[in-house]
Amino acid sequence: MWQAENIKFSSDLSPATVAQIIVDNGKTSPVIQDIRTADRYFDIHNDIERKTRSYFDKDGKSIANPAANNARIKSNFLRMQVQQKQDYGFAKSFVIKLSTEKQSEIDLAEDAYGLEWKNFLDKILYKMTYRLAGQAVNHGIAWCYVWINGNGELNLEDLKGDLVYPVWKDRQHVDLNSLVYNYFQLEYKSLEPTKTEFAELWTETEHFKFDVSDGYKDVPFFTDSHSHMTNGVSWEKIPIIPLKSTDDEKPLVLFIKDYIDSYDKLISRSIDGLIDDLDPMLVFKGISPNVGDLIEARELAKMTRTISLDSDGDASYIQAQTSVDAHLKELETLKSDMIKFSYGVDMNDARFGGNPNQLVIKSLYQDLDTYTDGIERHFQSFIDQLKYFFDKWYEITGRGSFAEAQEYKILVKLDRSMLINQSSLIDDTVKLQGTGVSQKTLLEFNPVVQDVELEQKRLEDEKAENDIFRLDSEPNKKQDSDGKEV
Structure with missing residues (x-):
C-alpha cells in the first residue's frame, strides 16, 4: 500500500533488517495516515473539534475569546455512509455456488466438499465477511488472517x-x-503495565516475530521453526488476505472530507451566530473606546436599566439578524453533494414517498449499486484466495486431497438489501409464469420467498400430499369379466 515503486530486498539483508525497513516506511506512509483519518471520522472525531473563537488585537495577534459561544457540531456522515454500503451488500447472507467441469451446479448439502464449505460459512465466514466489508469501505482495504486453531x-x-x-x-x-503486522502489547507484571512493540514479518514460506522495543530482537515461537505452522507444514503463501473496496484502495473519507468539514463548520458557525445574536449589541456614542470603560458601562446598564451620558452622547441597541434560511439551504446542498460523491442513497428523497415502482427505486440506488458491483468483484477475488487456504486445510486435516479440492470452482453473489415494491415484483413473477423460466428462477425472483431451497422442498411436499389425497379420493371402480370398467 505505502510503496510507490516495486521494492526488492537484497538477499544479504537479515529478516530483522527487512522488517525494520518496512515498519519505518509504513509508519510514515500517507496511506496509513489516510486510514487513521478514516478511523477518526468514523468514530466522529472530526476536525471541527479543533474549532476556536478568537479575535485579533491591535498588534495582529490572535487572542482566544472564552466569552464567545463556540459550538463544535460533529456530523456522523461518514459512519452512516460506510454502514449503508456494508449493510446493502453484506447484511444478508451472500449466495455461494460450487461447480466443477463435470457439474455446473453442486448442492452444498449433497457434496462432502460442499458440506465443509457450508459449515465454514455458517460458523465463521458470514459474520467475518460483514466485519471485513465495513473495514474495506472505510479504509479502502481490509485484512484477514487465516489460521488453524487447536481443534x-x-x-x-x-x-x-x-x-x-x-x-x-x-x-x-x-x-x-511480504508483509509486516506492527502492533503493541500490554503486559501486566505489576499495577503498571509494560508496553512492548512487536513486528511480525511474513513471507511466502516463513514467519518471524521481532521485539521492536529491544532493537528488533528475534522472539521465538513455540518451536524453533519459522514455518507458518507449528507442525512444520507451510501454507506456501502469506496467510493474510486483502478485501478491497476499490481498485486504488482509497478510504471513502478522502472523497468527502472537505464536504464534511464544511458542513460541520457551517452548522457550528450558524449556531454560534444564533446564540450570539440573542443579545443585541449596545452601541455607545460619546464614551471612551477603552475596553474597561465599555465593559463598566454595559454592566451598569444591565443592573440599573439606566445609562448616563454627556450632553452629546447617545446609546442604542442593534439587533443582528442571522439568515437561517440561507444557512439551511447551503447545508442541504452540502449534504446532497456528500451523498452523491460517496455513492450513497438519500433515504429522505421525496421520490421514496408514496408508492414508487421498482424502476424508480432502482434509479435511486444506481450509484450505490455501481459501488457495490465493484466491491462484489473484489469479494470474488477474496473468496478465490481464501479457497486456496481452505483447500490446504482440507488436505492437512485429512478430509481430502488438495488436488481434488482445487477442481471445484466457487461463485459468490451478494444479496443486496434494496428497498423493494413487493406488489410490483410479485406481479412481474406472475407474468413470467409459462414463459419457459424454471421454477427455481421464479422462486429466486419472488420477494416473498426467503429461502429458495426450503420453498422448493415445501412445494415438493405439498405435491406429494396432493397426489396421495387424489389417489385416496378416487372411487373404487368395478370391472366386468372382460376387464372393462362398469
Missing part, C-alpha cells in the same frame, strides 16, 4: 488496517511479496 478448525481474524504494511510483487497490488 483443527479453520479460523479467520481481521487485522487492524493501520498496522498492516504490505509489500506487493506488482504495481496492481495483486500478489504479496
